[in-house]
Amino acid sequence: MPLRIRVRNAETGATVDMELEAENSVEEIIEGAAGYWEKDPGAYVLRCGKRLLRGQQTVADAKIMDNDQLELIPDPEGG
């Protein structure tokens, strides 16, 4: 059964709702959200509460729950 989550854009505060299956990966969420907001090609990470989610984890592995709010954060590359 699909679960519904909300992803927040850390840069703008905008949100987008997504429907996911347990086998979807964190990377797919990142790419889906970044594509929706037409973000510049760049490195992004996804957080769920205090946890940074690893890209290869599935929704089930990452223990993402129905109605969770995740946040898409640009991963700072500059020095």
Place this chain on the structure above:
Amino acid sequence: MSGTIQVGHDEDRFDRSRRIDLLDMDSINDARCLVVGAGALGNEVVKNLVLSGFRELTLVDMDHVVLSNLNRCIFFKEIDSRGRRMKAEVVAERGMGLDPDVSIEPRVCRIEDLPEDEWREHDIVLGCLDNVMARLHSNSHSYHSKIPYIDGGTYGMSGKVQVVLPPETPCFQCGLNRSHYRVLEKRFSCTGSDVTFFEPKMPAEITTTSVVAAIQTREAIKIACDLQERCIKNVFHYNGMTGLSEELELSIDPECPLH
């Protein structure tokens, strides 16, 4: 009636630092730091390390000063950009000017060209880099040499610091996903006949650089003082627009080749 007035030891450069009980100035003086990158973070980190009492630094950078560095680099001047002076040499020269007891050895080369045995001559590595490839290199070489690696990064008004304490904590590579590797591919795109290097111009200003470099330096101080248990164990994120900073948990990636 007589009494004693306590006079401050103002002839000791580190008198005020010694008043912080947790700081072991001898250990800080003895710790050898490898600073990778002499750009904005490298400038701030070297300044902070020297003022904190670190005396032996190696500074690696392959690049020369340009005018757009001057909005956030304390050691660079316009004359350096006109003369195309090498960043590592300028920062080393002016960093040593802050304290005559400090030795900063500039190495004008890519970090990938630093000989393997030189990594092991250091106690702490500070990553002040502007690309994922050099970070991966610094992360893996530090990890294999069992040297703590403190990585800093900035993007506009946000920044992050990750402290890697081999083998206990996740490493830099553990936190990467496909979006990072896409950035790598874009930077080193092969057109068939040759490889083109794409270097994006990233937004950057001094206040975020200062915050991130300060956190990096403070973590180096903790490591030098054997206070690793108080170090950032995960990833510290800073959002300069909201003023919020927090430590986010990252787990070790079981697929990561370094673990």
